[in-house]
Amino acid sequence: MSQEAWRESRDTPSLSEVFGTIAVPSGQTPFRRFLAFIGPGYLVAVGYMDPGNWATSLAGGAKFGYTLLFVALLSNIMAILLQSLCARLAIASGRDLAQACRDAFPRWVSFPLWLLAEAAIIATDLAEVIGTAIGLNLLFGIPLEIGVFITAADVFLILWLQNRGFRWVEAFVIALLGVIAACFLVQIAMADPDWNEVIRGFAPSVEIATNPEMLYIALGIIGATVMPHNLYLHSGIVQTRAFGQDRGSKRQALRLATWDSTLALMLALCVNASILILAAATFNASGNTEIVEIDQAHALLSPILGETVAPTLFGIALLCCGLNATVTATMAGQIVMEGFVRFRISPVMRRLITRTVAILPAMVVIVIWGAEETGRLLILSQVVLSFQLPFAIVPLVMFTASRAKMGDLVAPRWLTALCALIAVTIIGLNANLLWSVATGGF
Template identity: 45%
Template sequence: MQASRKSLEEINNTVSVNKEGKASQKLLSYLGPGLLVAVGYMDPGNWITSMQGGAQFGYTLLFVILLSSIAAMILQSMTVRLGIATGDDLAQATSRYLNKPLAFVFWIIAELAIIATDIAEVIGSAIALDLLFNIPLIVGAIITVLDVFLLLFIMRFGFRKIEAIVGVLIFTVLVIFVFEVFVASPHVNAMLEGFLPSKTIITNHSILFIALGIVGATIMPHNLYLHSSIVQSRMYDRNKEESKAEAIKYAIMDSNIQLGIAFIINCLLLVLGAALFYGMDSDKLGGFYDLYNALHHQPLLGATMGAVMSTLFAIALLASGQNSTITGTIAGQIVMEGFINLRLPNWLRRLVTRGLAILPIILCLIIYKGSEAKMEELLVFSQVFLSIALPFTLIPLQLATNNRKMMGKFKNKIWINIVSWSLIIILSILNIYLIYETFQEL
């Protein structure tokens, strides 16, 4: 199952970098891959888990977002080092490291994780289309198949243009939510206390379920595959250690800056859910429709401003779904090429992935007669699955980046090993506990 080509060959080593300028100029030339990775940390899956977490449990789960974001920065920095130091992406490294049967199992899990990610994108986009244009959910889900043609059109302009488009959409989402949280007037002291750990996150099954959904939506498996490949788009010298070291330095800075923005947006989502819904009948609140309606009918805003606020929210949701479509497609290509060395036309790869994602959504809509609540429940379950699939991505990442033969001087430091193995063990234990508790209640 060894890959015989460069990772994402069409963009590998195609974006020039500033090699002689000041540090700030060099950083600017490396900014971009982190934007595409950050998209996965603020997709519709994050929206629903963060908003439901805020609606049901107030600001308690801000600590989980903080912890997840710090862990994400560490893990993404590991993928950066892997991609630049070895020239392999994580899928290629995994297929080289494991025997063929085991690598095949890991490939299937990676593909399922990408489908779960795509489910969130489809649901988010379909709901946004319904909110903006009153398009039925099942029609909106089918319309999202056309995303493939939009992506193919954008990719014709080059990878740097894709990064710029994604950056503009992220900035748009950030501005919208800063404004909307300001209007929602959250309790600042309670919000700050939410960044402190609480034992109820572990002891309360309902909180744990949402917490794992937040982890699954924050640290996403496909992002680890994605980042290890797209950092290789920059034109650093592949044969010089000092050039690789500089590329790693600036790529990690890019990653941390963009993930910092994603952290802020995720906190804003949870704070918005808590400020508007906490203390109410939270079992019936915290979804996209609830937030849209609450903004639309907010007494402090008035009819006109309420309509503007709710429309901005729906536009941000649609932008988020489209952003995630771009990165999900690229990650799917990396996984398929890296694990089984199979290259498909981008449009065919996208149609297959999107078709597999739409199927459970359509079945859910038919069975539950177009229930909006059931759609949002399916989205939360998709994020919990991502959390369960995460260790199958983290273990190969840890083993590969700690292999001196592969990494050379860029091998993991001791503290990185401690943190990554702790994440793997803790997350696995929590997942087993959650599955056991869920079956006990059936």
């Protein structure tokens, strides 16, 4: 790689305490080497099933049945391609996206990008605060204003996991993802959806583009899927693997890391599709087409399915999503802060600062306007994420398309063209979302 491609040379990597700590066995079978790469993709997948995704999938399934399953599939394909670019950037250049922005752009560009990335992480954490608090409320009856403060205790979970080692972090996340998937598997079995309609739902439909209300929810599903912090996160945690620096080793590492993220995001698709299928099979089929709040869905599951098990599993899955996102948001925050401005603080302090900033608006809304207004706060967090997203996607596509920066692992033209199209599409969709909010159409 040409050293002139970057403004300055690399320095201490982000998350240096876990950088290159997971060995990639040489001389082993391809499957054994692949096992060493399993993990980062599942941490990334957590961001694709946050409360924002839950809200849009519930609304889409309740209102339009299975039709919007195609949109969930399409948005997942977008995510797979973009996350593959993150792995490519990390493995080819040895930089995460934050470091790459710092080394490629002048300070007057990189500093605002850092501030926007921090805003996105706080917005993400805000959604996690609300989602976890709702989960605690649904399962244990804890008032939201108390649950919001309880979420701050997850800092001890972060400390314990990171002291155990990065593999423990990955194992914890994968275990909770397994619980989430199992919860929805049981609920889907209880709901007994029309599987012929489910299959048809994954096929494109002209109605999605011609029905304004359906199109609006479809835009929401896509807009809530690709998360800015995931692009920084993935490009950082891929480098926890100690792969060789020769051309062959890097190509193998890229292939295995891409498989890891692809399979993990397919699991995320299954979870998001399950939420939509559950809403279609229960709420849409029974005429409850106006489900827009997570707690509404929980309350109505029991009388519709005739069991107390289903709403309990729903609450468990939501709480697991919040705990998982806690871990990944903290690491993303570290990567952004260390990569952009070379400022290092302990993960615990980083978590406390981010969570405090996120708790404040949640408490203000709950105390002044009531718990029922938390849905509006969730929407606001998605708007902030939508605004920041292009500032992460565009540099990612630019860097990975540059041979001077990427060397032999430069993205093939077809991949760059597809990801550029995705970037333009997402920018357009998010501009539509911002315009709708500004004009009062949301």
